Amino acid sequence: MKAPICENCLQSESLCDQCKQKLDDNIITQKDIEVSRFINTLSQKIKSLKNVTIVKAIDATILTIVCGLGDGPMLVGRNGSVVKVLAKKFKKNIKIIEYYDNFEEFARKLLEPAEITISSVFSPEGQYYKIKIPSQQESNIGFTNQCLEKIFKDVCNKNVKVVFEN
Ligand SMILES: [Zn+2]
Structure with missing residues (x-):
């Protein structure tokens, strides 16, 4: 899985210097970290999530997760199973959107x-x-x-x- 934070920081509770700097510079947000870590945890059970890229999590009325092109169906899950878990965890409606260069x-x-x-x-x-x-x-x-x-x-x-x- 690819995320706004590095592999090590996905697994741990703390942030390495590089990821910490990104957070301090507002390049990434606390929500990016929370969402990425949670999806990483889910990927231990739902293997297809291991291949997704999380670009950004935008915390608004709807929690919007921007993912890599083609990753949408995996993050939605079969019959919406993954978004349902995300909605329950973050207590918000979830919108998954794929990133387009355009x-x-x-x-x-x-x-x-x-x-x-x-x-x-x-x-x-x-x-x-x-x-x-x-x-x-x-x-x-x-x-x-x-x-x-x-x-x-x-x-x-x-x-x-x-x-x-x-
Ligand atoms: Zn890191």
């Missing part, structure tokens, strides 16, 4: 089924993306706009402004 594709998958509009904006401060989500879908998204903007920054390294409007 930022727009990733954004659309993350925000499904909302119909979003993505535009590229050039401002004096530099280029950023504007994602427009219809207001009536705001309550279904499970993420605030600040949270989404942080996800796009942390996962895709893109500057994004998210607006809810029609």
Whole structure:
């Protein structure tokens, strides 16, 4: 299994200097660590989880786990068995989303089924993306706009402004 922390830190309760530095620099979060370690523990029973990559865990109204391309079905599990365990452990609804290199594709998958509009904006401060989500879908998204903007920054390294409007 691949995770935001190294193999040793997955197995142990403490963090090595390198992983500790990542945490201090906000490259990874406590939630990334918690989720990765828990999935690693599960992988002792559910062998298919040994091959998954955990990219990031985003703790919002819905706990969203970004995984490697093609790893989604393993993290969902047969009849949702793995997400059910995750939901019980973290006491939240779980969303599993595969990571796409293509930022727009990733954004659309993350925000499904909302119909979003993505535009590229050039401002004096530099280029950023504007994602427009219809207001009536705001309550279904499970993420605030600040949270989404942080996800796009942390996962895709893109500057994004998210607006809810029609
Ligand atoms: Zn480590």
